[in-house]
Amino acid sequence: MDPSGYDLLKTAVLLLDGGLRIRHANTAAEEHFGLSRRQLEGMEAARLIDGAQSVVKVPLRGAPWAWLYEIPVRTAVLDDRQHIHADQAAQRESLRNLAHEIRNPLSGLRAAAQLLEGELDDPGLKDYTGVIIAEADRLVDLVERLVSSQRQGLEVRCFNIHEVCERVYTLLAAEHGRRIEIVRDYDASAPEVRADFSRVLQALLNVARNAGQALAEQPQNPAPRLVLRTRVGHQLVLPRRQVRMGLVLSVVDNGPGVPEALRDKIFHPLLTGRAQGTGLGLSLAQEFMQQHGGLVEFDSRPGHTEFRLILPMEPL
Numbered sequence: 451m452d453p454s455g456y457d458l459l460k461t462a463v464l465l466l467d468g469g470l471r472i473r474h475a476n477t478a479a480e481e482h483f484g485l486s487r488r489q490l491e492g493m494e495a496a497r498l499i500d501g502a503q504s505v506v507k508v509p510l511r512g513a514p515w516a517w518l519y520e521i522p523v524r525t526a527v528l529d530d531r532q533h534i535h536a537d538q539a540a541q542r543e544s545l546r547n548l549a550h551e552i553r554n555p556l557s558g559l560r561a562a563a564q565l566l567e568g569e570l571d572d573p574g575l576k577d578y579t580g581v582i583i584a585e586a587d588r589l590v591d592l593v594e595r596l597v598s599s600q601r602q603g604l605e606v607r608c609f610n611i612h613e614v615c616e617r618v619y620t621l622l623a624a625e626h627g628r629r630i631e632i633v634r635d636y637d638a639s640a641p642e643v644r645a646d647f648s649r650v651l652q653a654l655l656n657v658a659r660n661a662g663q664a665l666a667e668q669p670q671n672p673a674p675r676l677v678l679r680t681r682v683g684h685q686l687v688l689p690r691r692q693v694r695m696g697l698v699l700s701v702v703d704n705g706p707g708v709p710e711a712l713r714d715k716i717f718h719p720l721l722t723g724r725a726q727g728t729g730l731g732l733s734l735a736q737e738f739m740q741q742h743g744g745l746v747e748f749d750s751r752p753g754h755t756e757f758r759l760i761l762p763m764e765p766l
């Protein structure tokens with residue numbers, strides 16, 4: 451039997467000898483375990499597979515191998531992520547189209563209100579045109595943010611991720627002073643990343659600002675705390691694939707948690723839980739990370755919210 455046929459499978463396959471040592475590993479197994487075929491071969495299967503992992507064990511009779519172990523790769527998560535990724539991209543696209551449609555008539559309205567204002571003698575009436583113009587400006591601002599340059603190419607360069615973290619730290623410290631304890635927990639071994647500096651900065655800033663705001667809105671919290679953490683992660687499931695290595699930027703806060711009603715749709719554009727919010731912060735952060743082949747994900751419960759920005763460290 452030629453085992454190379456297994457390389458086409460999405461699930462990890464190990465062929466074992468009678469002593470349960472690995473004799474062959476397919477490509478998905480290499481990816482799953484983060485080890486090369488050569489490293490895997492000869493290893494005892496028990497060293498890799500703990501009891502918790504679901505493994506399908508098939509005895510092979512009459513073949514040079516005694517067992518075939520199949521380890522389902524987390525394709526369900528992968529498919530789910532793909533689905534969410536496409537869904538979010540479609541939403542942003544339709545909103546952007548809508549914003550384009552609104553832009554022209556809006557500037558027409560604004561210009562007409564200005565002309566009208568010039569013709570009016572009664573200052574009481576000018577108050578009304580003033581309202582029209584101010585509200586039109588507010589809408590123009592929103593529309594501009596929706597259609598703005600996100601489709602421009604990435605300006606990729608190499609940098610140390612902690613440069614980004616330090617900028618965010620400085621901005622947050624300036625915004626919140628001593629009211630919030632901001633902890634920097636950096637992985638000094640993190641290699642340089644190749645990415646668009648300003649978009650990664652914007653993404654992290656949007657996420658960190660939300661955490662800062664959530665803490666600031668909870669004055670009864672005796673020790674509001676925000677952690678900026680960096681780690682190198684392995685075997686990360688991303689929207690389009692699973693990657694061996696990536697950088698994980700976490701923002702952890704001990705605030706009230708993401709409101710239950712928002713959890714499923716928190717990355718949707720225009721969705722906000724705050725009176726002054728635009729709902730664009732997380733949508734944009736997600737878009738910027740996805741442009742790098744990465745993503746933003748979160749876990750939240752009262753007292754502990756963690757947003758993670760994942761940046762793959764291998765080319766798309």
Ligand SMILES: Nc1ncnc2c1ncn2[C@@H]1O[C@H](COP(=O)(O)OP(=O)(O)O)[C@@H](O)[C@H]1O
Binds near residue numbers: 656723724
């Ligand atoms: N760390 C957090 N803790 C609690 N709620 C959060 C946190 N981060 C985001 N949220 C919720 O998600 C909503 C959407 O965030 P975002 O997209 O940045 O829009 P905006 O900040 O303009 O409301 C926020 O309004 C808030 O309700």
Ligand SMILES: [Mg+2]
Binds near residue numbers: 659732
């Ligand atoms: Mg925000």
